[in-house]
Amino acid sequence: EVQLVESGGGLVQPGGSLRLSCSASGFTFSNYAMYWVRQAPGRGLEYVAGIGSNGGSTYYADSVKGRFTISRDESRNALYLQMSSLRVEDTAIYYCVKDLYNTSPYASGSYWDLWGQGTLVTVSS
Amino acid sequence: DIQMTQSPSTLSAFVGDRVTITCRASQSISTWLAWYQQKPGKAPNLLIHKASNLESGVPSRFSGSGSGTEFTLTISSLQPDDFATYYCQQYNTYSRTFGQGTKVEIK
Secondary structure, eight states: OOEEEEEOOEEEOTTOOEEEEEEEESSOGGGSOEEEEEEOTTOOEEEEEEEOTTSOOEEEOTTTTTTEEEEEEGGGTEEEEEEOSOOGGGOEEEEEEEESSOSSTTOOSOOEEEEOOOEEEEEOO | OOOEEEEOSEEEEOTTOOEEEEEEESSOOTTOEEEEEEOTTSOOEEEEETTTEEOTTOOTTEEEEEETTEEEEEESSOOGGGOSEEEEEEOSSTTOOBOOOEEEEEO
């Protein structure tokens, strides 16, 4: 079955760190750019970070640049999001997302065809 | 960055109504636009890509149109399962921005 399964969410204090994981199955993970998208409670969707199929290119939204790091492990078919210096406003459901065919997060013309179920990150004291 | 603006933010309608949601881009995105449906507690579900191409398995009552800067999502006859929030997203540039969403409620 083609799917993405996120894990690693939880409660963390402001200023703390957390690493999210996304396990991919049912497709050749190494062929596609991958992304993290978040959704704060009651709010819309925000594209947070993207990574190329070879891990060589990355994109970050201004809201997380310098605090979050996206990475991938082809041997484990896994995508990661290392989050540090967390803020209350980072509280959200974080979704792992697959590109239809692009290999770079900087390419255009290809939409996102597969989403995970999401993992909740709560930043609170 | 390209800004995407949806209207209305909330829409109240009866089952059987024809419903139209508009998405406007701050600059031309050709037809590089996707529409998603999201139900509470669930991930977004892709309905339409390239402005008017229906995803496999999506009911034919959904349709999309537009190009350049103005796009519409139409539900020809609203069904109980369609009450949800709808988002547009541009993929013309790498910023991949979303609209703010349109919540379709039961009237």
